[in-house]
Amino acid sequence: MDTKVYALAIGLMLISLTGPGEGWQLFPQAIDEEIYAVCFVDEMRGWCVGSGGLILATVDGGRSWHRQRAPVDLDLFDVCFINPNVGWAVGEGGTIIRTENGGVTWVKVGAPTSRSLYAVHFIDDKTGWVAGGLGTMLQTTDGGESWIERGNVRVTITDLFFVDDRTGWAVGIGGLILHTEDGGLSWVKQESGVQSFLYGVHFVDSNEGWAVGDGVILHTVDGGRRWEVQAKGSWVLKSVYFPNPALGWAVGNGGALLRTTDGGRSWRRERVAVEDDLLDISQGGTKVWVVGGRSILMEPNVPLPERPARTEVELDESVRMPYEPIVKLCSLRVNSVPEGAEIILDDRPTGLKTPALLEELPPGRHVVKLVKTNHGHVERAVFLREGESKEIEIRLPSRSKQISIFAAGLTVAGIAAAAVYLFSGAF
CATH class of the missing domain: 2.60.40.1120 (Carboxypeptidase-like, regulatory domain)
Structure with missing residues (x-):
C-alpha cells in the first residue's frame, strides 16, 4: 500500500466569532468533500472524516491539516481514536477501516454487514462497537479482526456511547434509545417519551446523560430509567457533548451551536460565522472541536465548572432551526x-x-x-x-443463444483458412 501522506494546502484563517472571554476559531477547509465527524486524542492530534473517503489529520492543534489516504472512496460517517496511533472509521456500505500508525496507513476491516454504519465507539484497542442501518449493532473484542452481531431491533441506529466496558447507550430514529449493562451482549429499550429522530447521545457517568435530535434535548439522571424533555423546538440537533455535568454543547443544522453552563437548565446560541450543518463534537485537552460541511471550529481554554442544580426549560425561540435529517437515505x-x-x-x-x-x-x-x-x-x-x-x-432478453457457424474453404490474402463466427444475444 502506498504509505505517502498527501498534504493538503490549506490557507488557514482564524476568525474570532464570540465576545471577550469566549473565542471560537474557524478553520475553513479548501476541500470539495463534506466533513461528517471529528476525534481528538489530545491538544495537538486529531482526525476528521467525511464524504468520498475523506480523512484529514492534524498534529499541531489544527493550525494545519493534511489528507490521509483511505482504502475506500465511500462516505465515512464516524471516527474514533483511543490513542495517537490506533483508530477506526466507519461508513457507507458496511465500511470499517483501521489504522495502527496514526493514519499513515489505513486498512479495510471485514464486517458481516453491507448496511451503512453511522457510529463507532472503542474503549481500548480491543473492545469496541459499531452501529448503523436497520438496527445493525456489531461488537469486537480483538480490535476489529472479527465482529459479532448484537442487535435486536430493526430501526436505524445513529449514535452510541459507552462510559465503560459494560455500560452503554444507543439512539436512533423514532425516539429509539437502547441500553446495555453487559458490554453489549444484550440491549434493552428505554422509554424516551418522544417519536423524534435522535442523532446524538453522551453521558458524563453511568447515571447522567443527554440525547438530542429533531426538535428535542432529552436528559436523564438515573441511567435512562427516566428520560425527560429538557428543551424542545423545531430545529434538529446532530450531536451533544458534556465534559462535565454542567458544561455542554449541542450542534446542528444551519450552523446551530448551543452552549449550556448549568447542566442544560438554560441554553444560548454561540455566534459562529458558518451556515454549514454542524454534525459532531470532540474534545482534546482543553480544546473543543466542532465540524460540519467544510468547516472546523475550535474553542480553547475550556473550563470545568461546578455542577449546578437542574431544572427543565424550553429552548428560546431564537435558536429554533428547520428540520433536516443528518442522512436522508x-x-x-x-x-x-x-x-x-x-x-x-x-x-x-x-x-x-x-x-x-x-x-x-x-x-x-x-x-x-x-x-x-x-x-x-x-x-x-x-x-x-x-x-x-x-x-x-x-x-x-427473452433468451440468449450462441450460434457457431463453421465456414470451410475461406481464402484470406491467398491463404486457405477456416473461420468460426460467434453470435450471441436475443433471437
Whole structure:
C-alpha cells in the first residue's frame, strides 16, 4: 500500500466569532468533500472524516491539516481514536477501516454487514462497537479482526456511547434509545417519551446523560430509567457533548451551536460565522472541536465548572432551526421481466433476486445490473435524490443463444483458412 501522506494546502484563517472571554476559531477547509465527524486524542492530534473517503489529520492543534489516504472512496460517517496511533472509521456500505500508525496507513476491516454504519465507539484497542442501518449493532473484542452481531431491533441506529466496558447507550430514529449493562451482549429499550429522530447521545457517568435530535434535548439522571424533555423546538440537533455535568454543547443544522453552563437548565446560541450543518463534537485537552460541511471550529481554554442544580426549560425561540435529517437515505424497488434475476448494485452483489427492495441507499447515481441464466445481463443507471423511494422495471432478453457457424474453404490474402463466427444475444 502506498504509505505517502498527501498534504493538503490549506490557507488557514482564524476568525474570532464570540465576545471577550469566549473565542471560537474557524478553520475553513479548501476541500470539495463534506466533513461528517471529528476525534481528538489530545491538544495537538486529531482526525476528521467525511464524504468520498475523506480523512484529514492534524498534529499541531489544527493550525494545519493534511489528507490521509483511505482504502475506500465511500462516505465515512464516524471516527474514533483511543490513542495517537490506533483508530477506526466507519461508513457507507458496511465500511470499517483501521489504522495502527496514526493514519499513515489505513486498512479495510471485514464486517458481516453491507448496511451503512453511522457510529463507532472503542474503549481500548480491543473492545469496541459499531452501529448503523436497520438496527445493525456489531461488537469486537480483538480490535476489529472479527465482529459479532448484537442487535435486536430493526430501526436505524445513529449514535452510541459507552462510559465503560459494560455500560452503554444507543439512539436512533423514532425516539429509539437502547441500553446495555453487559458490554453489549444484550440491549434493552428505554422509554424516551418522544417519536423524534435522535442523532446524538453522551453521558458524563453511568447515571447522567443527554440525547438530542429533531426538535428535542432529552436528559436523564438515573441511567435512562427516566428520560425527560429538557428543551424542545423545531430545529434538529446532530450531536451533544458534556465534559462535565454542567458544561455542554449541542450542534446542528444551519450552523446551530448551543452552549449550556448549568447542566442544560438554560441554553444560548454561540455566534459562529458558518451556515454549514454542524454534525459532531470532540474534545482534546482543553480544546473543543466542532465540524460540519467544510468547516472546523475550535474553542480553547475550556473550563470545568461546578455542577449546578437542574431544572427543565424550553429552548428560546431564537435558536429554533428547520428540520433536516443528518442522512436522508433512499430506497429502490427493482422489478424485472422475467423475475428471478440476480441484482448487482454498483458492482457489488446484493444477494437478492428480483423483485426486491433495496434499502438504506445513499443519494446519488447507482448502477443496477441484472443477471439471469439464459437471459444475459442488463445494466441501468439510476439517480436517487435524498430521501427518495423509486421503483424501476428492467426487461431482460427473452433468451440468449450462441450460434457457431463453421465456414470451410475461406481464402484470406491467398491463404486457405477456416473461420468460426460467434453470435450471441436475443433471437
